[in-house]
Amino acid sequence: IxxxxxxxxxxxxxxxxxxxxxxxxxxxxxxxxxxxxxxxxxxxxxxxxxxxxxxxxxxxxxxxxxxxxxxxxxxxxxxxxxxxxxxxxxxxxxxxxxxxxxxxxxxxxxxxxxxxxxxxxxxxxxxxxxxDANSDAVAAISEGYGGTISQHADVQAYLTLRVLRNALDGVDIDTGIGTADDAGNCLVEGEDYRYSEEDRSYYALNIAVTAENYSDFTDSTRVYDKVANQLDESKSPSKKVWLNIYNASDNFLSSTYQPLLEKYDDLLNLKVDYIGGDGQTESNITNRLGNPSEYDAFAINMVKTDNAAAYTSLLSK
CATH class of the missing domain: 3.40.50.2300 (Response regulator)
Structure with missing residues (x-):
């Protein structure tokens, strides 16, 4: 074989x-x-x-x-x-x-x-x-594509912005994740995500997409119903966020992940500026971070996962 x-x-x-x-x-x-x-x-x-x-x-x-x-x-x-x-x-x-x-x-x-x-x-x-369970790949399963893996992009996008929202609000970091918030948003640990205390990281859990269940994944940009409730702006006031996508031409990032982020930012009362990179150099992204003081928070998606200093050096000034 x-x-x-x-x-x-x-x-x-x-x-x-x-x-x-x-x-x-x-x-x-x-x-x-x-x-x-x-x-x-x-x-x-x-x-x-x-x-x-x-x-x-x-x-x-x-x-x-x-x-x-x-x-x-x-x-x-x-x-x-x-x-x-x-x-x-x-x-x-x-x-x-x-x-x-x-x-x-x-x-x-x-x-x-x-x-x-x-x-x-x-x-x-x-x-x-x-x-990735991109829409075209999921649809192609009916034409012979063997299968794919959903990285639970809806949960992934929600977690990205939810961690920021909680930090901005000064509430427990698990609010709206493993612990229900006032709007009723809550995920199930072990089913939707896992948390690593050692890594201080939340991970969305993978799901196999096959000929048996692919019809459940045809819309890759649908928000997850467990965390689809609007936050009260009087308790979670509007904040401005800088968020970059390391490669604007990447199919998953541009067609699935960012559209989901754009839906969740409204639900979480976040005004997000999305910056698309070229997938090759950090400078293509960092060159567009010339005014960090106007933002309340940052979500960084690096080209190389060991290049954090390229961003923190700008944010620490």
Missing amino acids: GYVLAIGDIGHNDSIARTRGVRSTLGTGVEADGAVDSTPAGTNVDGKAKVVQDATLEVDGKTYTIRELASQEMKNSAGATWDAATAGNAIGIWTASFGDQIDVVVSNNDGMGMSMFNAWAKDNKVPTFGY
């Missing part, structure tokens, strides 16, 4: 986690420094790559070999990562060389997954799996 893997950004936490998850589940992962190696394998048709290994799967008494035939970071010539067009080109190169060996296509996100699906996998009836 041969599969190919589209990797988003080799230095991005999400891309690393998703690559490790695929390899761990399929048994093709190799340990490196205490974790599964997330390094792209390049072309591995002969099974000799060092960053992955062959695995086996027994079905009805027959043993199959599972091999990662190829994987690469989908980065275009301008430097943008998670690039759908690059993924479409990659599947063309792979299929021209060893297409008859590809049984499954896997992608770190739906943008790249759909590009490979439309370029080759759909016509050749090869199941393709992505991540």
Whole structure:
């Protein structure tokens, strides 16, 4: 069973986690420094790559070999990562060389997954799996797209702004999250989200989207009914927020995440300025943060997750 893997950004936490998850589940992962190696394998048709290994799967008494035939970071010539067009080109190169060996296509996100699906996998009836539950990918499940993962973008967007709202109001950080607020907004821990005290972080929980339940996910920008109640402006007065999206052309961020943020900002009485980056450099974003004093709060979505200093140096002045 041969599969190919589209990797988003080799230095991005999400891309690393998703690559490790695929390899761990399929048994093709190799340990490196205490974790599964997330390094792209390049072309591995002969099974000799060092960053992955062959695995086996027994079905009805027959043993199959599972091999990662190829994987690469989908980065275009301008430097943008998670690039759908690059993924479409990659599947063309792979299929021209060893297409008859590809049984499954896997992608770190739906943008790249759909590009490979439309370029080759759909016509050749090869199941393709992505991540994000973008509307086009969910709709494509009825056309043979294998499945995707909803990262509960509605909860994710709500949590992004809710943590800010609570800090601005000076209330307990869990208000409207694990503890109901005055408007009745409340999520269920373990079902909708989890909280890590060690990381001081809230995490929206993933949901598998398959042929059995995809009709429930066709509208990716619908607010979550558990947290869809308007806050009282006398208790949560209007505040101004600066929020950046690291890559304005990213399908999930622009078509799912930001539209949800724009719905929740009204419910939470937040006036948000949305800044779209180029997906390549922090300076493309930070250059537009010239007047931080006019904002009450900031939500930062970095190009690289270890570049926080590029923002905090501006905000500390």
